[in-house]
Structure formats: C-alpha cells, structure tokens
Amino acid sequence: PLLVLAFSxxxxxxxxxxxxxxxxxxxxxxxxxLEMNVSEAEKRTGKNSVNMQETYTVYLIETxxxxxxxxxxVPDMLWRRYSEFELLRxxxxxxYPFIIIPPLPEKRAEFVxxxxxxxxLDPDFVERxxxxxxxxxxxxxxxxxxxxxxxxxxxxxxxxxxxxAVLETGxxxxxxxxxxxxxxxFRVKNPDKRFxxxxxxxxxxxxxxxQLLRIRARVADRLYGVYKVHGNYGRVFSEWSxxxxxxxxxxxxxxxxxxxxxxxxxxxxxxxxxxxxxxxEYLFYTEAVRSVCRKHELIQYELEMAAQDxxxxxxxxxxxxxxxxxxxxxKGMTSKLFGQESQEQRxxxxxxxxxxxxxxxxLLKEKNQECHEFxxxxxxxxxxxxxxxxxDLREALISYxxxxxxxxxKGIQVWSNAKECFSKM
Amino acid sequence: MMSVGAPxxxxxxxxxxxxxxxxPLSAVEEPLSPAPEVTVNxxxxxxxxxxxxxxxxxxxxxxxxxxxxxxxxxxxxxGDASTETRxxxxxxxxxxxxxxxxxxxxxxxxxxxxTRIEFDLPEYCVRRRYQDFDWLRIKLEDxQPTHLIPPLPEKFVMKGxxxxxxxxxxxxRMKALDKFLKRVADHPVLxxxxxxxxxxxxxxxxxxxxxxxxxxVGESVKYVAGGYKLRARPAEYASMGDYLxxxxxxxxxMDRIAQRIVKEQSEYLTELREYGTVYSxxxxxxxxxxxxLEGVAGSVSTCCRALEDLSENISQDFxxxxxxxxxxxxxxxxxxxxxxxCQAEYEGRLEAAVLRRQEDRTxxxxxxxxxxxxxxxxxxxxxxxxxRWQRNKRQDFKQILTGMAxxxxxxxxxxxxxxxxxxxxxxxx
Numbered sequence: 001p002l003l004v005l006a007f008s009x010x011x012x013x014x015x016x017x018x019x020x021x022x023x024x025x026x027x028x029x030x031x032x033x034l035e036m037n038v039s040e041a042e043k044r045t046g047k048n049s050v051n052m053q054e055t056y057t058v059y060l061i062e063t064x065x066x067x068x069x070x071x072x073x074v075p076d077m078l079w080r081r082y083s084e085f086e087l088l089r090x091x092x093x094x095x096y097p098f099i100i101i102p103p104l105p106e107k108r109a110e111f112v113x114x115x116x117x118x119x120x121l122d123p124d125f126v127e128r129x130x131x132x133x134x135x136x137x138x139x140x141x142x143x144x145x146x147x148x149x150x151x152x153x154x155x156x157x158x159x160x161x162x163x164x165a166v167l168e169t170g171x172x173x174x175x176x177x178x179x180x181x182x183x184x185x186f187r188v189k190n191p192d193k194r195f196x197x198x199x200x201x202x203x204x205x206x207x208x209x210x211q212l213l214r215i216r217a218r219v220a221d222r223l224y225g226v227y228k229v230h231g232n233y234g235r236v237f238s239e240w241s242x243x244x245x246x247x248x249x250x251x252x253x254x255x256x257x258x259x260x261x262x263x264x265x266x267x268x269x270x271x272x273x274x275x276x277x278x279x280x281e282y283l284f285y286t287e288a289v290r291s292v293c294r295k296h297e298l299i300q301y302e303l304e305m306a307a308q309d310x311x312x313x314x315x316x317x318x319x320x321x322x323x324x325x326x327x328x329x330x331k332g333m334t335s336k337l338f339g340q341e342s343q344e345q346r347x348x349x350x351x352x353x354x355x356x357x358x359x360x361x362x363l364l365k366e367k368n369q370e371c372h373e374f375x376x377x378x379x380x381x382x383x384x385x386x387x388x389x390x391x392d393l394r395e396a397l398i399s400y401x402x403x404x405x406x407x408x409x410k411g412i413q414v415w416s417n418a419k420e421c422f423s424k425m
Numbered sequence: 426m427m428s429v430g431a432p433x434x435x436x437x438x439x440x441x442x443x444x445x446x447x448x449p450l451s452a453v454e455e456p457l458s459p460a461p462e463v464t465v466n467x468x469x470x471x472x473x474x475x476x477x478x479x480x481x482x483x484x485x486x487x488x489x490x491x492x493x494x495x496x497x498x499x500x501x502x503x504g505d506a507s508t509e510t511r512x513x514x515x516x517x518x519x520x521x522x523x524x525x526x527x528x529x530x531x532x533x534x535x536x537x538x539x540t541r542i543e544f545d546l547p548e549y550c551v552r553r554r555y556q557d558f559d560w561l562r563i564k565l566e567d568x569q570p571t572h573l574i575p576p577l578p579e580k581f582v583m584k585g586x587x588x589x590x591x592x593x594x595x596x597x598r599m600k601a602l603d604k605f606l607k608r609v610a611d612h613p614v615l616x617x618x619x620x621x622x623x624x625x626x627x628x629x630x631x632x633x634x635x636x637x638x639x640x641x642v643g644e645s646v647k648y649v650a651g652g653y654k655l656r657a658r659p660a661e662y663a664s665m666g667d668y669l670x671x672x673x674x675x676x677x678x679m680d681r682i683a684q685r686i687v688k689e690q691s692e693y694l695t696e697l698r699e700y701g702t703v704y705s706x707x708x709x710x711x712x713x714x715x716x717x718l719e720g721v722a723g724s725v726s727t728c729c730r731a732l733e734d735l736s737e738n739i740s741q742d743f744x745x746x747x748x749x750x751x752x753x754x755x756x757x758x759x760x761x762x763x764x765x766x767c768q769a770e771y772e773g774r775l776e777a778a779v780l781r782r783q784e785d786r787t788x789x790x791x792x793x794x795x796x797x798x799x800x801x802x803x804x805x806x807x808x809x810x811x812x813r814w815q816r817n818k819r820q821d822f823k824q825i826l827t828g829m830a831x832x833x834x835x836x837x838x839x840x841x842x843x844x845x846x847x848x849x850x851x852x853x854x
Contacts, residue, residue: 225693229682233679246819405845
C-alpha cells in the first residue's frame with residue numbers, strides 16, 4: 001500500500017513538473033494547432049443501459065487544422081452526448097487535482113423565469129447548451145496543461161475508441177476517493193492562509209452569483225408581465241378606433257405599435273439568457289475552485305498525519321530502546337502487568353520499527369514535496385484563473401450594459417412611433 | 426357684492442321659434458391672431474383662514490384690457506375654427522387644509538379674471554371646498570336641463586383605502602375641479618349661469634341664497650314631465666347612445682389595463698430594488714470588479730427612480746381622465762334621456778290634441794307648440810354640446826395618450842443615458 005501511494009505521488013509530481021515546464025513555454029496550447037467548435041445538435045433515440053428506449057441529444061464536434069495548408073484537410077467530426085462530456089470532465093478532475101477545471105453547462109435548467117422552458121429537449125435549451133459545451137472545449141484547449149492531455153485529444157478525434165482509452169487510465173479508481181475526500185471532514189492544524197482566503201472568496205462568489213441569478217429570473221418575470229399587459233392596449237385601441245371618426249386611424253396604428261412593444265420582450269429576455277449563462281459558468285467555476293482548495297487541505301492533512309505518525313514511531317523507538325514508558329499506552333500497561341517481553345522479541349520489534357521509521361521519513365519527504373509542488377502549481381493556475389475571471393466578467397457586464405441600452409433604444413423607438421400616431425388623432 | 430339684478434332669461438330657452446334664435450355658438454366664429462401664452466395668476470389674496478376669500482381690488486383698467494387683448498389659446502388643434510374669443514378665465518389652485526372641531530376639510534382658491542359685464546369686478550378670488558362645487562353642479566343641472574354639465578371627481582372616497590389629505594389625492598382632485606370650472610367657463614351658455622357667477626364671486630357662498638337665485642323654481646322638474654313614453658328614439662340620438670355605451674366600455678377596459686400596468690410595474694420595482702442590492706454585495710467581495718459591479722448597481726437604481734416617475738404619471742394624469750370621461754358619459758346619457766322625455770311629452774300632447782281636434786274641432790293649443798319649441802331647442806342645445814364634447818374628448822385623449830408616450834420615452838432615455846455612461850466607464854478603465 002505504501003508503495004502504491006508512493007507511486008501515485010510520483011505520478012502527480014511528474015504532472016506538476018510538466019505543468020511547470022509548460023508555463024515556461026507559453027503558447028503551445030492546442031488551439032494554436034487545432035480549431036474546434038460544437039456546431040450542431042441532433043436528437044437520437046436508442047436503448048439505454050437498462051434496455052429502455054430513450055431520447056437524447058448529441059452534439060457535433062468539428063475540428064480542423066489551424067494552419068491553412070495547401071491541401072486543407074477536411075474537418076474531422078464526431079458526435080458526443082452530454083454524458084460523455086461529463087466523463088471527460090471527471091477524468092480531468094481526478095487527473096489534475098491542482099487545476100481549476102472548466103465547468104460544463106448545467107445539466108438541468110435552473111434559475112428559470114417562468115416562460116423559459118426547463119425541459120432538456122427544448123430547442124432553446126439545447127442551443128444554449130451547445131454554446132456552453134463549445135465554450136468548455138475551448139477553455140480546456142486553451143489551458144497550458146490540459147490542452148496537452150492525450151485523452152482530451154482522443155475525445156476530439158476518436159469517436160469510438162475514446163471511451164476505452166479513458167477507462168484504461170484507471171481514473172475511476174480515484175473517483176471514489178476524490179468524492180470521499182470532498183465530503184470528509186478533517187481538521188488541518190496549520191492551514192495555508194492563502195487557500196483559506198481563496199476558499200472563502202469562492203464561497204462568497206458562489207453566494208453572490210446564486211442570489212443574482214435567482215433575483216434576475218424574478219426580475220425577468222416581472223418585466224415580461226409589464227410588457228405583455230401593454231399588448232392589451234393594442235386590442236382595446238383597435239376596438240375603440242372602430243367607433244371613432246377622426247381619431248380612428250391614429251388609434252388603430254398606435255395599437256399596432258403597442259402590440260409590437262409587447263412582443264419585443266421575448267427577444268430581449270432570450271438575449272439576456274446569454275448573460276445569465278456567462279454568470280452561471282463562473283458559478284460552476286466556484287465549485288472547481290473549492291475542489292482544488294479541498295484537495296490542498298487533504299494533502300496538507302496527509303502531510304500532517306505523516307509527520308505525526310513519524311513522530312509517534314520515533315517515540316516508540318525511544319521507549320523501546322530506553323525501556324522507559326514516556327507516553328501512556330495500553331501495550332506499556334499490559335507489558336507491565338503481564339510481564340516483559342524477551343530481549344529477542346524486543347530487538348525484532350526495534351528492527352521493524354527502524355524500517356518503519358525509514359519508510360515514514362521517505363513518505364514525509366515525498367508528502368512535503370507533493371504539498372510544496374501542489375501549492376506552487378495550483379497557485380499559478382489560480383492566478384491565471386483570477387485574471388481570466390476578472391476579464392470575462394467585465395466583458396459580461398459590458399455586454400449586459402449593451403443589451404440594456406439596446407432594449408432602451410427599442411422602447412424609445414416604439415413609443416415615439418406611438419406618439420406620432422397619437423398626435424395624428 | 427355680487428350683482429344679481431333682474432333674473433336673466435337663459436339665452437337658449439325662450440319663446441322664439443328656433444329659426445330666429447341665435448345659435449349660442451354662431452356669434453363667436455371670429456378668426457384669431459395667435460397670441461403669446463398668458464399665465465393667469467390669481468389676484469393678491471394670500472389669506473388662508475377660514476373666511477372665504479375676498480374679491481381683489483380693482484386693478485388699473487389698462488392691465489385688464491391688456492389681458493383682454495392677450496388671449497390664451499386653450500386648444501392646440503392647429504388653428505381650428507373652434508378657437509373662441511375668451512373673456513372669462515378661471516383657475517383652481519392653492520389647496521389648504523382647514524381643521525375645525527367638527528371636521529377637517531380642504532379648500533381651494535378659485536381665481537377669476539373677466540371683462541364680462543355680468544361681473545361687477547374684473548377679478549375675483551374666493552375659496553371653495555368640494556361641497557361648494559357639488560352644489561354648483563347640482564344647480565347647473567337643475568337650471569340648465571338641456572345642457573351637458575361637466576362631471577366632478579368622485580364625491581365619496583373610502584376612508585380606509587384612500588388618504589383624503591395626501592398630496593397626491595388633493596393634487597388629482599384639484600386638477601379635476603379646475604377642469605370642471607374651465608369647462609363651464611368655456612361653455613357659451615353655462616358660463617352665463619347666475620349660479621356660476623355666484624360661485625365665482627360670492628364672499629360667503631350661502632347655499633340658502635342660492636335658492637333665491639333659482640329664477641324658475643323647480644324648473645327642471647317642470648321642464649320634463651314624466652309619464653310619457655317615447656315611441657321611437659330618432660336614429661341620430663340612438664347612435665349617440667350606442668356610441669356612449671361602447672365608449673364607456675372601452676374606457677373601463679383601459680382603466681383596468683392601466684391599473685394592471687401600475688401593479689406590474691410596482692412588482693417589477695420591488696424585484697429591481699433587491700436586484701441592485703445583490704450587485705452591491707457582490708462588489709464588496711471583489712477587487713478589480715468592484716467598480717464595474719457598483720456601476721451596474723447604479724444603473725439599477727436609476728431604473729428604479731425612473732420607473733417610479735412613470736407609474737406616478739399613470740396614476741395621476743392618465744387614470745383620472747379616464748374616470749372623468751366615464752362620469753361625463755353618464756351625464757350625457759342623462760341629457761339624452763331628458764331629451765327623449767321632452768320629445769315624448771310633445772308627441773303625447775300632440776297626439777291627444779289631434780284626436781280632440783278630430784272629435785270636436787278644438788284647435789291645437791298653444792301649449793303643444795310650446796312643447797315643440799322645447800324639443801327643437803333641446804335638440805339644438807344637445808347637438809351643440811355633443812359637438813363640443815367630441816372636440817374636448819379628442820383633445821383630452823390626444824393629450825393624455827401623447828403624455829403617456831412621452832413619459833415612457835423619458836423613462837427609457839433616463840435609463841439609457843446612465844447605461845451609456847456606465848458602459849464607457851467599464852470599457853475605459
């Protein structure tokens with residue numbers, strides 16, 4: 001078991017080193033070589049694992065070489081469904097626990113305002129999901145470390161063989177332990193202040209965005225109501241115009257503008273969903289951040305445990321060697337009560353203990369290094385993430401402002417038209 | 426101080442056959458040169474006590490005649506033929522609360538400027554309360570049964586639901602009272618009514634005095650005798666009635682829509698406020714993003730304030746006019762009914778007289794001819810008032826609908842102005 005542990009630690013350390021080297025040679029990300037997009041979505045029906053008919057959606061991933069050669073190759077394409085994306089992401093999560101893995105678009109529609117469909121098969125939902133999946137791929141492909149992952153490459157290029165390849169990595173064994181570690185409660189004696197602060201920030205951001213999305217949905221609902229009621233003016237103006245002579249034409253045309261006004265809210269709110277999706281991405285990102293913090297806590301905890309364990313073993317050795325019982329132990333008591341062991345037994349024990357201590361020291365050294373390198377590489381990624389987050393969210397706020405300005409302009413246009421009709425009454 | 430004098434015959438009624446009567450509106454078709462806008466301010470009475478106002482001292486003749494020359498064009502109807510020579514201006518403003526042991530009530534200042542000889546002075550300033558307006562309206566209805574009397578705002582308000590002394594309520598009511606008096610003042614017949622004169626000028630509007638002014642006691646009671654059934658309403662008046670019914674229905678629908686909009690806007694506003702706060706709390710945990718997020722919170726606040734203005738406009742400017750016209754329609758329907766009864770009486774009497782003549786050659790009594798005259802006068806008055814009402818209606822609705830459009834445009838302009846600035850800041854920094 002110790003050997004296995006040591007081996008996996010080495011594995012992770014290798015990845016860390018690779019990552020560090022990657023950071024040095026920037027710009028070798030996959031996107032420079034390969035263009036990709038998720039261009040279409042289609043419905044399929046088939047038998048699922050329990051042999052029942054189900055309808056699901058598949059998404060078309062197209063890839064082509066970024067360099068325009070003389071003979072530009074035909075774009076590669078393959079179909080993937082959402083669950084396959086989930087599998088890929090899980091693989092990335094366990095393989096790169098020190099990286100903030102980009103999130104997938106939501107599994108089920110949440111934070112919906114009432115007119116928006118919560119149905120997974122609804123075309124608008126599918127379309128938004130398509131965009132989200134493409135975004136996910138682009139994020140992974142532009143990450144200095146993740147983009148070089150072989151499994152990721154196979155996901156994009158090998159429709160049939162990918163599944164076997166990912167299962168062969170044996171990542172699934174780590175999934176359970178990861179889940180356990182995420183939900184386990186343990187206390188770290190000397191927490192890293194930076195990670196503590198990061199975890200707190202990530203929780204605060206999560207709260208803020210959740211609240212925002214919830215209230216935004218309610219605001220959308222209400223705004224929808226305001227616009228739609230104006231449609232009733234359209235009808236009543238039309239009816240009223242029928243009994244008027246001079247006022248008739250003006251009223252009738254104004255009524256049409258009221259109908260236009262009422263109808264305009266559908267597109268406006270549909271466009272706003274894009275803003276909500278941008279916020280949602282970062283909401284889900286906070287979970288990835290939290291996950292990295294938790295992993296660090298675990299590593300830190302294991303380090304502390306290893307150190308504690310070593311200290312205890314050394315104490316035991318001392319006791320055995322000097323014959324004094326420093327610390328109260330059941331063994332010590334029983335040996336006092338039921339007689340001492342023989343000299344031979346003692347020497348055997350001592351040798352075993354020495355071996356243990358040697359291994360323990362090795363383990364401590366490795367754990368130390370693991371922790372140290374985890375912190376280094378995680379923190380590099382965290383800095384990268386922070387910059388990305390500030391950039392992206394600022395962009396999102398700008399495009400939201402632009403959307404709102406456009407909505408105002410439409411409103412001014414419609415009401416100006418109506419005003420003109422009224423003035424001709 | 427009011428001049429009562431000999432009771433004046435009302436211009437529209439009388440013994441003359443219709444062909445010889447001057448139509449009330451026909452005398453005033455003079456073209457008018459456009460004049461600069463005149464703001465009519467009340468005279469110097471600033472006293473607010475419990476006394477009803479005192480008439481203002483006579484100002485120099487020069488200022489009065491200059492006022493006469495500078496005429497205010499009420500209608501904005503592109504130089505229509507409906508512009509009239511104005512010699513009577515009335516304004517209602519300056520609401521004041523009066524608290525006595527018995528009751529609390531509001532009085533309004535009623536200011537008059539005029540060159541008419543029926544008035545002793547060129548300017549008057551009195552204080553009146555709603556009761557006084559109500560009295561005036563009843564008196565007008567009684568003494569001018571063939572005419573359409575403009576409506577008053579609702580008399581009763583549910584004490585628990587509406588605050589009778591809130592600024593909003595008083596403001597809305599005052600505007601309606603002002604409109605009421607202006608409509609009466611603009612009416613070529615009603616404006617000469619002695620009760621109206623008393624209302625505008627009397628220091629102490631003693632209601633008992635009003636009774637003495639009633640030149641023809643129980644005139645309205647006598648005017649339209651009951652007991653006669655109209656056989657067929659002439660098409661002209663039937664279509665008026667149909668129009669009024671349909672229009673009344675549409676007004677009701679618009680009232681409900683407007684109220685619904687106010688409600689939806691209010692709920693939207695509630696959510697918006699919370700929305701803004703969330704951006705602010707998020708900004709508090711950010712560094713680089715703090716300013717942009719505060720900017721969004723600011724946009725939301727601007728939106729909230731602008732929305733409050735918009736809702737206020739609907740409640741204070743739009744809805745009251747809809748309700749006023751519902752009352753107006755009731756008034757008009759009343760007049761139509763009275764007209765019908767007048768005609769019914771005539772037809773009834775005529776029929777009886779014809780039968781008698783056939784029997785014993787009794788000539789048709791003069792009374793019957795009087796009835797015919799009455800019907801013809803009534804019809805003429807009603808048609809004139811109908812036309813006037815249609816014009817007013819068109820103008821009023823044009824105004825409130827244009828106003829509604831303006832308020833909406835203004836709302837979006839306010840919001841987009843702030844957003845554009847916000848965006849520039851976001852992109853710049």
